[in-house]
Amino acid sequence: MNVLIMGYGKMGHEIEAVLRERGHRIVARIDEKPGLGDATIPTEKHLTEAEVAIEFSQPPAVVPNAKLYAKAKIPAVVGTTGWKASEEEVKRIVLDAGIAYLRASNFSIGAHLFFALAEEAARMIQSLPQYDVLLYEIHHNQKKDSPSGTALTAADRILHALPRKKRIVTEKLDRKIEPDELHVASVRGGAVPGIHTVLLDSEADTIEITHSARSRKGFALGAVLAAEWIIGKKGFLSVEDFIKDLFLKGR
Numbered sequence: 001m002n003v004l005i006m007g008y009g010k011m012g013h014e015i016e017a018v019l020r021e022r023g024h025r026i027v028a029r030i031d032e033k034p035g036l037g038d039a040t041i042p043t044e045k046h047l048t049e050a051e052v053a054i055e056f057s058q059p060p061a062v063v064p065n066a067k068l069y070a071k072a073k074i075p076a077v078v079g080t081t082g083w084k085a086s087e088e089e090v091k092r093i094v095l096d097a098g099i100a101y102l103r104a105s106n107f108s109i110g111a112h113l114f115f116a117l118a119e120e121a122a123r124m125i126q127s128l129p130q131y132d133v134l135l136y137e138i139h140h141n142q143k144k145d146s147p148s149g150t151a152l153t154a155a156d157r158i159l160h161a162l163p164r165k166k167r168i169v170t171e172k173l174d175r176k177i178e179p180d181e182l183h184v185a186s187v188r189g190g191a192v193p194g195i196h197t198v199l200l201d202s203e204a205d206t207i208e209i210t211h212s213a214r215s216r217k218g219f220a221l222g223a224v225l226a227a228e229w230i231i232g233k234k235g236f237l238s239v240e241d242f243i244k245d246l247f248l249k250g251r
């Protein structure tokens with residue numbers, strides 16, 4: 001497929017590598033910083049040639065870029081985070097133009113596999129009161145937020161599947177944890193790209209489900225697979241729409 005790379009920073013470079021590995025053609029690498037990519041804005045020719053755009057840019061770029069995709073009628077896969085406030089506006093642009101637009105804050109297939117396993121495990125222990133569940137995550141010393149978005153997504157999925165847990169607690173506890181609380185702990189240090197563990201624990205044994213990220217490549221592969229999937233689709237789509245199909249393919 002012919003792909004327009006929008007945002008040629010760290011993720012844009014990873015996307016380029018995965019596209020080349022999978023035999024796709026890159027129409028152009030666009031970055032607002034002059035000299036970084038092939039152009040600072042896409043030309044008419046780029047937009048005509050592109051079958052899909054993959055965007056990992058910065059939040060202010062998301063709305064103007066959505067307008068470009070709408071005008072050119074090309075689908076887009078967008079990994080940029082931090083634009084929740086513009087979501088309704090982008091949705092309207094996409095639906096008015098009748099294009100497909102898939103956004104996700106986490107494109108790692110492995111992370112989605114981890115969410116699905118954690119949710120299923122939580123569902124299974126609903127009828128096994130001897131098992132408790134907790135979650136912890138480890139990240140490098142540069143990470144600004146805690147808990148990670150990935151940990152919060154996993155925790156939400158556990159709460160959804162296990163009605164006896166009602167609340168997430170993330171703070172340091174100076175008291176006993178309540179049975180209906182799910183503790184999510186964060187540890188920071190070193191260069192760890194991200195480790196998330198769900199622990200199912202009983203007096204008899206422990207079961208651990210762990211996702212360890214090694215690099216950004218997992219995000220890039222997920223976004224490229226999503227771009228392959230989105231061609232021919234329509235709507236303001238979430239990563240779950242794509243993951244659902246991906247996981248069903250093997251059944």
Ligand SMILES: NC(=O)c1ccc[n+]([C@@H]2O[C@H](COP(=O)([O-])OP(=O)(O)OC[C@H]3O[C@@H](n4cnc5c(N)ncnc54)[C@H](O)[C@@H]3O)[C@@H](O)[C@H]2O)c1
Pocket residue numbers: 006007008009010011012030031032033036040056057058059060061078079080081082104105106107108219
């Ligand atoms: N969804 C995921 O799985 C996932 C994974 C990693 C990073 N991210 C997110 O992706 C985004 C990019 O991450 P990064 O690590 O590559 O950051 P980065 O800063 O290295 O790259 C972003 C690039 O976008 C460029 N840019 C800004 N405005 C632009 C515009 N209007 N048109 C074209 N290019 C523009 C910047 O000049 C920069 O080079 C961030 O929002 C990050 O949080 C998402």
